[in-house]
Amino acid sequence: MALFSRRNVLAILLMFALVVPAFANAYHLFVANLIVIYVLLAIGLNILVGYAGQLAFANAAMFGIGAYGPALLQVHLSWPFYLAFPAGAMVAMAVGLMISLPALRLSGLYLALSTLAFAQFAQWVFLHWDTMTFGAGGFKSPPISFAPLPLSKPVGLYYLSLITAVCVTLFAQNVVASRIGRAFVAVRDSEIAAQSLGVDLLKYKALAFGISGFTAGLAGGLYSQLLNFVSPEGFDLFQMVIQKSMIVVGGLGSIAGSALGAAAIVIILELLREAKGAQEVLFGAVLIFFVTFLRGGIVGMLRQHLRGWDEPLRGTRTVKAKPAPQVRFDEKESLP
């Protein structure tokens, strides 16, 4: 058992994450919480894009629905957060399933376009359905309290996010290692081959969209609580590109990679918070660089350089298989 196996690294990161509130100031805790939320988003998106190979651009919209859903349920119907939070995730999942219906007929670029159009449509609804979503100005979502527990709101929310993220990570690891994950990869690599093996395309595409919608919904609910404010701005195309770059940087088709990529990108983002132009240039450049030169992302590098990084069900095909042992002719000839 190697020291730096995937399991050990993730466990160390988790232990680090558990003790963050003990020494972090308010801002660092905010960033840590943001990272945890983006880990959720990146895992959902990686299942959809990295494993199932569906080039969808609707994740920012799903994130938005997940943020608006619970906040609006709390504001309009005065539901408690503990009901509104899962309900919002369910709504996002339902929308994800709805989007998957055209996805059965569309592939590649056409799917990209239809989901882009959907994302624009969703943002338009956030902006213009004034009576429901309070329009461009956004609105305050009521803060949760962890009343019986001796936790302040930021710390409580952080642990709630962390617990959610750990559960989702474990769930995703298991899904990916199971029959479902293999079906996703089969769909990604060749739809026709997958069908001929008896993989139901509709079912598995819908499942991938549903899972990514659900995790994006969870992330959205936590995000609205983190900011205590919901406005249409946060759920635009830039949001989508942030998430896309997370999974590309971390490694397409890797759950651990999603977590690492999310952390890397959020930290870069926070360091460049002042300059939006520089933020965009750097993101674009990172995206191009990783796609062009490091297709496997961080995980691809780790797999090459860290012994014992055991990645289940390899996502991308960047790591070349060892060349088959060559049969030398003289050996053959020397056979009796």
Added chain:
Amino acid sequence: MLLFSYLLLGGLTSGALYSLVALGLVVVNKSTGIVNFAQGELFMFCGFLAWTVHVQFGLAYPFAFLAAIAGGFVLGVVTDRVAFRSLAKTDVVGLVLATVGLAFVLRGSARMIWGGKGDYLSFPPITSPEPIMVGTIMIVPQQMAALAGALVIMLAFAAFFRFSRAGKIMRATADNAKAATLVGISIQNVYTLAFGTGAAIAGAAAVLAAPLSLLYPDMGFAFFIKGFAAAVLGGLNSLSGAVVGGLLVGIVESMAGGYIHSNMMEVAPFVLIMLVLIVCPTGILSLYKARDV
């Protein structure tokens, strides 16, 4: 009648500009199989280049026009050399993400270079801004200029593909890349040429559009997605389809804005895209063709 003619002309004008963006997308897609998600940002960037030449350096409009086209061509060639050449063998996901990355690099650079000047830059109009009444029809000269310019560019583009050597080479490659290699055409150069041409046409469109819409770093995406919609309506592979699709998107947008609600203007194209993709995913022109298996 007044409202209708006004909306129709407005729709045709913006539609013609979407057609130009779509043409750029189709040229690139036809030769290389890539959809350039940075097309809108190339468009925006060329618009800013033209603004610099026209307003900051004070050169005449035709120079700005040429500068935008030349700038677009160079940008297209450079991006192909830097980013896309090494990606020729990867899958759709990688290519799309690379072009998205390029889009953000361009957008961020524009924000860093020009963003400090009030974010919205106005481009001086070529003609007088006063509308002219012809009977009961109102004509905005600036729109007419943009429409006429777009038509001229489309014709020039068609002529380029039909008569010039470079255009013939690109058509040959699009028809059959292997056969083109056999007669001595370098596919790599055709790819570079396609990116350059696609970006150049975006530059031309930007100079026409700039006086009508203000210039701002985020304008590219709106033009891109409408141009993409137009290209998909036309089947993503046909130049004439792209023109028809662009006009259709422009007119639908304008009519929805005029007759339903001005809010609808932003969203009508997206609803149209989703409907078209659900009903006939291979484009409107393909309805008349036999489906190949």
